[in-house]
Amino acid sequence: MNQFFKQILSSLIGTIAALLLIVTIGASGLIVLLLLLSQDGSPTVKDKTVLVFDLATKIRDTEPTITLSQAFSQEEQSTLTLKQVLKNLDKARQDPHITAIFLDGRNSSGARGSATSSEIRQALEAFQKAGKKIIAYGVDWDERDYYLTSIADEVILNPIGMMEMNGLGAQPLFYKGAFEKYGIGVQTVRVGNYKSAVEPYTRASLSPENRQQLETLIGGIWQNFVTTVASSRKISPNQIQAIADNQGLLSAQEAKSKGFIDQIAYWDEVLAKLTSLSAKEEQTFRQIDLASYSDVAVKSVPEKSSGNKIAVVYAEGAIVNGDGTFETVGGDRFSRELRKIRNDDEVKAVVL
Template structure:
């Protein structure tokens, strides 16, 4: 009976989504439908590239660690909500830059816009730009203003041009944590904590009003590593020293255009019409407007590169993306589902055409049970064929657990990793419920039968029982890393304790093998499999059209409301996201391997 209800419900949902799709298309009318078909067809057409064209890289594009949606579903979203901005995978960006470097039709590259990507992603893109620059083709950067993330990337440019009214912000990194303990206490929500690892601070926003000494210590160390990498990287192409950049930051770090020019941070101060003159010389064009210059957008060029790629090889390297919180069940946008990923890894290790696997992890961790299920499949896959791990901006806690069995782990210096530890968060509503006239009574057949109740705090005996489980899971975590990394349990414990590490420090303590990015991991996989020719296939494939329409209609409305980016709304959204994280704590045992909340670097 239960299966009948389940399958009937699934069929009903599928029928409903099909009906929604049909209603949307009918709602467009004949003209709308024609526009839809034309727009969809245009997405599959290679862009025409003129001779002496400029490759234009809009830094505001969303660079994903997975395959972004494309095709008709994007057209429908834009019809419903307007232009939502472009998204492109990191692999596509790197391949596009590499191909453009050797494309005789491309004479230079223009960087414009502002980025919100993590430093690890930006570092991989920057390395691609360095290779492009080495061919002798110029890179020009122009914008109204930049912050540190932007400058980390654009500092590679041959010519950096800032608008006369622009501002360059180089005032350092900060990590700000929002604490909810006072609000929870005010409204009568009780919180108890289980934890293994003295640096495992993911619970602190719910139990404290400020960071613990251990959390402040590890966050300061992490920020210092990231900042030092920024100083070194940004200075090396600008004929400056890290010490000089530090002086600029300590002096305030907010420079008007002329001040940035005087400090040597930019090469020119000019309006865009003046920049057009230089671009005209580069492209040998007399166009009056930027739109008329011979150019191609990097995203469109990247899609063209995918069309032109040679997929004739029988040897496949599978790039598997694990991006988001680790949860049980199926994957969804921003969620790594253990059922989805284990099933995929199992299929790939049993596929004889797949000669090697690259697991790209961009995850802060999540459920302990889900993380271990995935880790087991990674281990089995690595026993069958070469399996390399490429860490993105985050590969921490449960994200590190599933990386550990990889043959070789690659990370960038700015990857946030480690956080080997376990925690549990126990909430109870006794106080707020009692104040509002709600009480509970319980009848049970054993002392600990109601150990999962939210009606009261846990007793000391119950806490001790659950802490034993946390300690056991922590020891299992240590054992997985110890066996995978050829370290003793004591050695792992010394660098574990929930401690967060930068990629460069993780390499020093033995948690990472190589400093490198996704391209390095793919190349290593090819070498390990003794491949001279191969094709790369990416997994998992994007969701179906019906799934994306459903999410578009019902899951993204709030984020598109006017004013969504003002500071007050951002803080409210931060509060909402903290509470949303509670909703993702779906581990059957209520125990988690997740990075702390203080990893948003500003």
């Protein structure tokens, strides 16, 4: 009997000891995890750093939707909001550690509208006026990228690179013929001749009203491009228009002779130039990309705050019943948001 109780007691002591060991290890692990989480993991910017703006970055007004697989992916997302980009460029303007901006056009152009490009260009101009340099380099440029890069202090093109300068256009796709061929009927409701969103489903060509408004829109964007580039590069607007009308493409040599670029160079030559503006680090220059710079806190740049707020509501996509998704304008969801804003005494205005 005594032997039986001894076995039970020893088993009980062993179990308690094992539990205490597990609790101790778990508590220690939790403490270590909390210490790691409490550490500031934000990137830091060393002295004489170049801010790299990859022109392939997709820029949009609203935060992009992220799928579950993207959330767990180790790959960096190449999409930023316009607000992030403008804030980073203004922060870099005031940051004493940032010496220059590198506009990297080696990759394909990212999704960026003309209005977005215009706001970014103004921010780059403010950076430049602060006495800091902008270097731009690319292999093949179209009008969208060149609109930004033309502001740079040094515009550099690869020796085998090309510049597209053939103007702007619109090519709507019409489905009416295909629908009729396959017996698909379309019913639309619209008010006004200039409401052209449904025309691809009801017509086989542009209506006079739609052609007029597209020509006005594209003509205005093109005229802004011509006058802006001409001013930056000290080129006659007529010369730019003549190239668009008669030539369309410029080789690197032609682009330099006509004043569109400052230098023809390979990447290793550009790398040496950027290193001279910063410092050498691991076979490259000291740099930080635009996305990483979003997480950098700069002491010399105070955060702006106010008791009064202006709410910005983004309505993007088709208008649908119910809550909808992030890619649509859900009637119920937007009603709740606007009601919440209306009842907030600190919100003094709304931008839709």
